[in-house]
Amino acid sequence: MKEFVPQRTAAYISQHDLHLGEVTVRETLAFSARCQGVGTRYDMLAELSRREKEANIKPDPDIDVFMKAVATEGQEASVITDYILKILGLDVCADTMVGNEMLRGISGGQRKRVTTGEMLVGPARALFMDEISTGLDSSTTFQIVNSLRQTVHILNGTAVISLLQPAPETYDLFDDIILLSDGVIVYQGPREHVVSFFESMGFRCPERKGVADFLQEVTSRKDQMQYWVRKDQPYRFITANEFAEAFQSFHVGMKLGDELGTPFDKTKSHPAALTTQKYGVGxxxxxxxxxxxxxxxxxxxxxxxxxxxxxxxxxxxxxxxxxxxxxxxxxxxxxxxxxxxxxxxxxxxxxxxxxxxxxxxxxxxxxxxxxxxxxxxxxxxxxxxxxxxxxxxxxxxxxxxxxxxxxxxxxxxxxxxxxxxxxxxxxxxxxxxxxxxxxxxxxxxxxxxxxxxxxxxxxxxxxxxxxxxxxxxxxxxxxxxxxxxxxxxxxxxxxxxxxxxxxxxxxxxxxxxxxxxxxxxxxxxxxxxxxxxxxxxxxxxxxxxxxxxxxxxxxLAPFEKNKAVISDEPESDDQVNGVGVGGSIQLTNQESSSSHVNRSDIQDDIQRSTSSMSFSMSDATVGANGKGKKGMVLPFEPHSITFDDIVYSVDMPQEMKEQGVPEDRLVLLKGVSGAFRPGVLTALMGVSGAGKTTLMDVLAGRKTGGYIDGNITVSGFPKKQETFARVSGYCEQNDIHSPHVTVYESLLYSAWLRLSSEVDAQTRKMFIEEVMELVELKPLRHALVGIPGVNGLSTEQRKRLTIAVELVANPSIIFMDEPTSGLDARAAAIVMRTVRNTVDTGRT
Known part of the structure; x- marks a missing residue:
């Protein structure tokens, strides 16, 4: 590692989006490109030109101009910046402020792509990308990974990408798979052989199951049993260490061991392959x-x-x-x-x-x-x-x-x-x-x-x-x-x-x-x-x-060091033996004839509660074994919300005016209409940057700037923000919490501020316990929340805390902005079961 500069030879793309909110997307990428320089592009172009002259080859004019442009150092605005903006789909928001918690800017998915683009504009050909798909729609993720795949294949580069919930078509783009579980590499090798390896261990991926989800769940203590296919043998939990040992005797593992056992011949490496200069430019x-x-x-x-x-x-x-x-x-x-x-x-x-x-x-x-x-x-x-x-x-x-x-x-x-x-x-x-x-x-x-x-x-x-x-x-x-x-x-x-x-x-x-x-x-x-x-x-x-x-x-480095929060509650014997597969909170299937509380009972309860304008949480919170949980009796009024011809616009950004845009306003929502009903879980879908967060912000009354036209009614009455805020909850895409308090203290603080004064202290605490059990936060009750990316809770745990903070307010209408963003398949399933259970109580 002392022979070269690893930070510049390889590019690390973090899962945490740290950017200056006051600069635009183009300016962020341009500054990054200006600092990282062009690397070996100029030397490569000079060598290419020499060989073309020797072979009497006339290059294509367009390619020649492009290569000369990307090899020019010290430009304030480079061609490579525009190229990466186009690949990542950021050209539509190139002149928009990145923004932060206090400044309106680009969407969460676009911010994630800015984090990726910030390193892609540099010359590094070894890319380490940590959860680059968080907050992105599947089509955008596919486009980015496909572009990276072509770049790696053409330029003979290296890319290691960790993904959460990759779509099957995105998973199929990868050449090799590294499966990590409990700090141990379970499998490392070609994508084509990973399923056959687990079949040799007795676990088969169902036909309608995505391979990526299967790989994430087959090493999980709570989900492994459902994939066991050797019915003639009793199932027992196979640990990650046992998988890793078995992989050593698998033909892919044996071949990998032989390759790693052969020393690398440094004479075959090109001098320009490893960067020895500490900084990209002078x-x-x-x-x-x-x-x-x-x-x-x-x-x-x-x-x-x-x-x-x-x-x-x-x-x-x-x-x-x-x-x-x-x-x-x-x-x-x-x-x-x-x-x-x-x-x-x-x-x-x-x-x-x-x-x-x-x-x-x-x-x-x-x-x-x-x-x-x-x-x-x-x-x-x-x-x-x-x-x-x-x-x-x-x-x-x-x-x-x-x-x-x-x-x-x-x-x-x-x-x-x-x-x-x-x-x-x-x-x-x-x-x-x-x-x-x-x-x-x-x-x-x-x-x-x-x-x-x-x-x-x-x-x-x-x-x-x-x-x-x-x-x-x-x-x-x-x-x-x-x-x-x-x-x-x-x-x-x-x-x-x-x-x-x-x-x-x-x-x-x-x-x-x-x-x-x-x-x-x-x-x-x-x-x-x-x-x-x-x-x-x-x-x-x-x-x-x-x-x-x-x-x-x-x-000096930042105060806090990275720390993981480990659950203080051990896995139960039931979970080890495969009982309660899929998580401790599981909705009852409609076909379950043995369950005490089935779907029709819940619907009847909801209808009765709607007529009496109150509903108990306990009537619809369903346990893993189908039995109704005893919950808190905190009444609320189910409400519907309708909106008609919503138009939202903001003043045209100065940067766009300078480019010749004549309009005074930039319209973000163009005549949107719809309705949300109690007891119905409505999915608001669209590509990254389509306006999903903007629409929910407008409906929830969270937009403090811009111009809103149209009608919004709650249960038939015109919406008044003063009273609407008391019956609604909003789970933001960004999980913002006080870092120096525990999970339980965060919920207690929210409940004391937002629950009615008529609810006594004992009832509040019991209700908080119920909500913590609902979102599986009980094992983390004494854990400090911490700072994202530095210490404290993980992204998935933080997301569940965000939902819990809103649930303890006992709202009638809940808005959730990308609640599964940044979560793997299992964590997303836990969160969505939480959401489903919440909706089944009659909430909107």
Whole structure:
């Protein structure tokens, strides 16, 4: 591994979509392509051209132009970016913001494709793709895998892809299959032989069963028994280790063992096959790319800077009326101290105006860590633009403050001292920005950074020389005075002001000027050279804090490490022996004559409950053995929802207007009509980006922007969002939960906030237990939720928690946006059984 750079030789595509929400899809891919470079494409093109000339071959013009375009380095917009956009079906949303939890953007499926495209635009030919189909429809997944298959075959590349719930036609595209179970490789070899291997072990895939689903379930303790075909032998559970041992004696395993036992001959490997350069392009190109992106982000976040300027303007107007020159006198030490207060307040305002750097830096850190670890750019190339590009903003902010307040407050009218104060405040602002950026990079977490930052500010203020004068600071704390940046700034400001012409008068009974007396009264240094010491000190702190910021970005990793949550409830003997196959929650079949609660009974119950406008959850929650579960009696009113001619539009994005689109609005929903009924599970289907989430957001009243036309009624009455929110639940596609609480605490918090106050505490807790059993979360009740992709619950467990959080609110109407997204076949079956059981209680 030391002979080459694995991060650049191979491309890893994570299952977690980490992107900057303020940039468009095209800009995201273009930045990635610009940083990763063209690899060996240029050398390959040069070699190809040489051979064509030797053989007197004239290349096809179109192919020749394309190959020259993709081999050109350092372009802001490359042909390969447009090519990948087209392959992934992202050309329709290329100029749309990626978005995040707080910013409207592309759909979940499109975001997943952006994650894939971000690495495909690079030159790596060994691709490791982790669950790239999450949130995608089957046709899009098929198209992507088919394109990858052709690329791998033509360019002799390597691709390892982990997929959840692949469609049969997508499964058939693969050449080899690696089946992993309990950390052991059960099978590795050609796709054609995998079924025959399991048949040799006594398990057969049913004709109507997808092979991919069969492979996922045949190693599962709960699902294995249904595939056992040796009726003359008693079934027992075959573990993953037993499968792995049997594979070694299978003909495919034996051949694989022979191949792996033969040492690889390095002389047969091409020198360009492994990447030895740490970064894809030169340092100057990387710096230019990072500067361009940082400038783009500043433009997209321009509201923050405009708001900061407006805030400074308002505070400057308040300050100049508070410290008004006609009310302030320069004939006493007491009057001088009031001027000191004005200078201190001005420095404090300029300093605190940089505090927004803390949250803005932390919000971008997850994306930075991903791109840093993928060797997109070195840390200094990211840190420098975020410092250098903010300098003009600093000049503007300080100009607003100084130009408004300086002469109105009545500071020394000398122009030189005016610009000296301006310089000190500019350096103070830069120092504060660097301080907050370095705190953010060291803290790496909003809670830690705020705690640490508050303590640092407290020390800076207390030991800055104004709140406590130098003489009042105890000897064992005096080191804090000398290392406080505010001390240097305040000494420079005070020396600049009080050694000026208007403070030169000597009071009766004194042998020094009034300005010196004022400085001595608070133990400031009364020497003019302290202005330049202050300037030098602040410049030193600016450089120090930005250096610390860069070092923290280089060497520190995110706080949390990847951890798995293991269920604290062991498998039961019934499950081991095959009883309850398919999961502990299974709906009763209509043909089950022995069951105590069958489908017709449930339908009768629903009809009766509809007439009485209340229904008990226990009447329809059906156990694995067909017996009715004893549930909670929490009544609700079944409601239907109808919508007619729904039109939803948003303002046309500026990027599309610049491309010549004449319309003022972009229509996303075009006259959609329909109805949802109680007790009926309605599937809203469509390709990725068709508008499924948009329609549900509009119906649920979750759209805060845009224009909605049409009629929405609930049980015949016009929908009012205030009351509708009390009877509806919405399971988002993105599973957003508090990371530092347990599963049970998440449900308890939701129930306390959303259930009626008439429900007593004991009933709430019993209802929560029932819901946890319904969605199979009881074994995880004490598990911390954690942060997605870092620690805590898995994607599937998080999805079930999202559904449970809504179910404990006892809603009548439930919207679920892709509840099986990111789940394997078994997990999806558990979730859909949960959904089915929920609907059978009479909910919509």
């Amino acid at each position: 340092k100057w190109e990387l710096l230019k790319a990072c500067i361009a992106r940082e400038f783009l982000l500043m433009k997209r976040n321009s509201f923050v800077y405009i708001f900061k300027c407006m805030q400074l303007t308002v505070m400057a107007l308040i300050t100049m009326t508070l410290f008004f020159r006609t009310e302030m006198h320069k004939d006493s030490v007491q009057g001088g101290r009031i001027y000191m207060g004005a200078l201190f307040f001005g420095m404090t305002m300029i300093m605190f105006n940089g505090m927004s750097e803390l949250s803005m830096t932390i919000s971008k850190l997850p994306v930075f860590y991903k791109q840093r670890d993928l060797l997109f750019f070195p840390s200094w190339a990211y840190a420098l633009p975020s410092w250098i590009l903010k300098i003009p903003i600093t000049f503007l902010e300080v100009s607003i403050w100084v130009f408004i307040t300086y002469y109105v407050i009545g500071f020394d009218p000398n122009a030189e001292r005016f610009f000296r104060q301006y310089l000190i405040l500019v350096l103070t602002n830069q120092m504060a920005s660097g301080l907050f950026r370095s705190i953010a990079a060291i803290g790496r977490n909003m809670i830690v950074a705020n705690t640490f930052g508050s303590f640092a500010l407290l020390v800076l203020f207390a030991l800055g020389g104004f709140v406590l004068s130098r003489e009042d600071i105890k000897g064992w704390w005096i080191w804090g005075y000398w290392i406080s940046p505010m001390m240097y700034g305040q000494n420079a400001l005070m020396a600049n002001e009080f050694l000026g012409h208007q403070w030169n008068r000597v009071l009766p009974g004194s042998n020094v000027s009034l300005g010196v007396e004022v400085l001595n009264s608070r133990s400031f240094f009364p020497d003019s050279y302290w202005y330049w010491i202050g300037v030098g000190g602040l410049i030193g702190f600016v450089l120090l804090f930005n250096f610390v910021f860069t070092v923290a970005l280089t060497y």
